[in-house]
Amino acid sequence: MTIRLNNIKGQTQIKKKSFAKRLKNNYQLYLMVLPAITLVFIFSYVPIYGMQIAFKDFNAKLGIWGSPWVGLEHIFKFIKSPYFYKLMWNTFSINFYSLICSFPIPIIISLIVNEITNARYKKALQTIICAPHFISTVVMVGIIFLFTSESKGIINSVLDMLGFERIPFMAKAEWFRPIYIISGIWQNFGWTSIIYIAALTGVDIEMHEAAIIDGATRLQRIWHINLPTIKPTIIILLLMNMGRMLNVGFEKIYLMQLPLNQDVSEVIATYTYKIAFEGGSFSYGTSIGLFINVINLILLLIFNNISKSVNDVSLW
Amino acid sequence: MVKGKNDYIFNFIINFLGFIIICSVLFVLLFIISASFSDPREVVLGNVFLFPKGFNLDAYKTLIEKADLWMGYKNSIIYTIVGTLINVSLTMLTAYPLSRRDFKGKGIITIFFMFTMYFSGGLVPTFILVKSLGMYNSMWSLLLPGAVSTYNIIICRTFLQTSIPYEIQESAKIDGFNDFGIFFKIILPLSGPIIAVLVMFYALGHWNNYFSALIYLTDRKKYPLQIFLSEILVRSQQVGIEQMMSDEDLLAAQKQADQAELLKYALVIVSSLPFMILYLMLQKYFVKGIMVGAIKG
Numbered sequence: 336m337t338i339r340l341n342n343i344k345g346q347t348q349i350k351k352k353s354f355a356k357r358l359k360n361n362y363q364l365y366l367m368v369l370p371a372i373t374l375v376f377i378f379s380y381v382p383i384y385g386m387q388i389a390f391k392d393f394n395a396k397l398g399i400w401g402s403p404w405v406g407l408e409h410i411f412k413f414i415k416s417p418y419f420y421k422l423m424w425n426t427f428s429i430n431f432y433s434l435i436c437s438f439p440i441p442i443i444i445s446l447i448v449n450e451i452t453n454a455r456y457k458k459a460l461q462t463i464i465c466a467p468h469f470i471s472t473v474v475m476v477g478i479i480f481l482f483t484s485e486s487k488g489i490i491n492s493v494l495d496m497l498g499f500e501r502i503p504f505m506a507k508a509e510w511f512r513p514i515y516i517i518s519g520i521w522q523n524f525g526w527t528s529i530i531y532i533a534a535l536t537g538v539d540i541e542m543h544e545a546a547i548i549d550g551a552t553r554l555q556r557i558w559h560i561n562l563p564t565i566k567p568t569i570i571i572l573l574l575m576n577m578g579r580m581l582n583v584g585f586e587k588i589y590l591m592q593l594p595l596n597q598d599v600s601e602v603i604a605t606y607t608y609k610i611a612f613e614g615g616s617f618s619y620g621t622s623i624g625l626f627i628n629v630i631n632l633i634l635l636l637i638f639n640n641i642s643k644s645v646n647d648v649s650l651w
Numbered sequence: 652m653v654k655g656k657n658d659y660i661f662n663f664i665i666n667f668l669g670f671i672i673i674c675s676v677l678f679v680l681l682f683i684i685s686a687s688f689s690d691p692r693e694v695v696l697g698n699v700f701l702f703p704k705g706f707n708l709d710a711y712k713t714l715i716e717k718a719d720l721w722m723g724y725k726n727s728i729i730y731t732i733v734g735t736l737i738n739v740s741l742t743m744l745t746a747y748p749l750s751r752r753d754f755k756g757k758g759i760i761t762i763f764f765m766f767t768m769y770f771s772g773g774l775v776p777t778f779i780l781v782k783s784l785g786m787y788n789s790m791w792s793l794l795l796p797g798a799v800s801t802y803n804i805i806i807c808r809t810f811l812q813t814s815i816p817y818e819i820q821e822s823a824k825i826d827g828f829n830d831f832g833i834f835f836k837i838i839l840p841l842s843g844p845i846i847a848v849l850v851m852f853y854a855l856g857h858w859n860n861y862f863s864a865l866i867y868l869t870d871r872k873k874y875p876l877q878i879f880l881s882e883i884l885v886r887s888q889q890v891g892i893e894q895m896m897s898d899e900d901l902l903a904a905q906k907q908a909d910q911a912e913l914l915k916y917a918l919v920i921v922s923s924l925p926f927m928i929l930y931l932m933l934q935k936y937f938v939k940g941i942m943v944g945a946i947k948g
Contacts, residue, residue, distance in 0.1 A: 363830035364748035371745040378796045382772025450665045469926045471859035477884025492697020624773035
């Protein structure tokens with residue numbers, strides 16, 4: 336993953352010219368970046384200014400600046416609210432279980448795919464396993480409802496055929512997480528494995544040849560050569576996922592949510608959405624968002640530092 | 652490579668595992684396709700697995716009559732084309748200067764962009780901004796707030812740095828090209844693979860976008876496909892109607908319910924097909940494009 340600043344030192348010091356002359360020489364390059372800078376400024380930096388309403392009682396008539404300050408009231412209200420622990424736990428647990436269940440799969444798949452010698456077979460496999468990634472969240476949730484339907488879904492037809500009871504999956508809170516996680520794996524394992532497969536092309540062939548001469552089996556070579564090759568990629572992806580521990584995607588959960596499974600399916604993102612857009616409390620919604628944003632940033636810094644000291648791999 | 656002792660067994664196991672992996676994806680896709688072409692009753696009773704039973708096109712015929720859906724389809728096509736055009740031009744225009752060694756201030760500019768990857772104002776402040784700019788309930792509310800993707804700019808910059816030799820640009824400069832000239836006459840023609848990847852990523856994002864439309868659009872005529880899909884596929888879980896009817900009505904209602912179910916399978920196909928095809932067409936660029944992003948990190 337290219338989340339790293341370019342090493343600019345040494346490159347920019349090639350020529351020292353006066354600022355005016357540089358601007359004249361390069362003005363077209365500045366013109367090229369101008370539209371993107373303007374848009375990012377408006378749509379990413381101005382909202383950061385707007386975040387002050389987390390500490391205010393936002394009133395549309397008074398505007399962002401004119402609304403009265405209330406300090407940390409909203410954040411305390413959130414922390415003290417009866418939903419707080421439930422929301423934190425639901426968000427954390429769905430991410431945590433997802434990560435544990437789905438993280439190793441693309442790695443294993445990429446190691447298997449890398450061993451396939453028939454080029455056509457390999458390509459067909461890669462093409463097919465990536466296809467589900469292109470299905471939209473809405474359609475994916477639609478497929479989930481179709482497949483798990485109690486009276487009409489194929490999963491229950493099979494259960495019925497095998498002599499089991501039909502299960503109303505979507506109406507049972509305890510099935511919410513498994514369905515969310517399994518469908519997530521099905522949709523994304525192929526896509527994520529591409530990154531590892533790409534990283535595996537960087538394997539040192541000479542190491543393999545040397546290992547063959549030393550009598551290493553293929554399994555040993557996978558374990559001792561291929562796996563260490565993709566280790567930095569694994570760590571970076573793991574880091575990014577850990578940093579997102581409280582940052583569950585809104586759409587899929589929102590769409591899968593039914594009154595019957597709300598007990599486990601209400602997460603911070605869906606709660607914030609309801610507070611802000613169904614309840615109209617913009618300030619409260621913003622303060623929850625800010626609270627989570629800060630926690631996420633701290634998590635990211637912590638995991639990045641751990642990885643830097645242990646493995647010498649860093650996002651920056 | 653030299654062949655090991657147990658290579659045949661090993662290869663067999665590997666190929667077999669590969670086959671299982673393929674099946675795990677293909678079975679679901681094939682089932683949806685088969686179901687959409689089958690007799691509704693057979694699907695509901697669970698008699699359809701890999702091949703259609705009682706082949707017919709009823710589901711697709713009903714789909715054609717749904718005017719709402721085609722309006723959504725049309726809107727989505729417009730949003731996707733306009734949005735992707737904006738995204739790709741902005742990304743290329745920004746990535747190119749950042750890839751130039753002699754571009755002063757690129758450090759600061761990169762930080763300016765990267766910061767937004769780690770900290771953002773969040774949903775509500777962005778919403779308030781969009782509303783105060785008068786973009787509420789307009790196409791631009793879907794296209795402009797996310798128009799610049801830092802991640803894609805960085806991937807693109809890396810591609811330009813690594814696959815287009817700087818010397819070409821220098822000699823073009825000596826030949827009298829200015830920066831725009833270099834960009835349009837040299838950089839763009841050599842960026843085919845990365846542009847293909849960008850088009851694919853961005854277009855997919857617009858086509859599948861549901862959330863922005865959910866919060867920003869109120870006018871039904873402007874809804875993209877995904878909103879209509881969510882109404883039909885997700886929010887139409889009708890339960891308990893069957894108990895209130897007489898036997899004849901029940902049979903008719905049941906038939907209708909079965910057909911409604913089948914319609915959903917057809918809908919899944921019709922809405923996902925454009926991107927499956929685009930994906931297959933642009934597929935050869937993918938691994939290249941993703942590799943640029945993955946390996947360099």
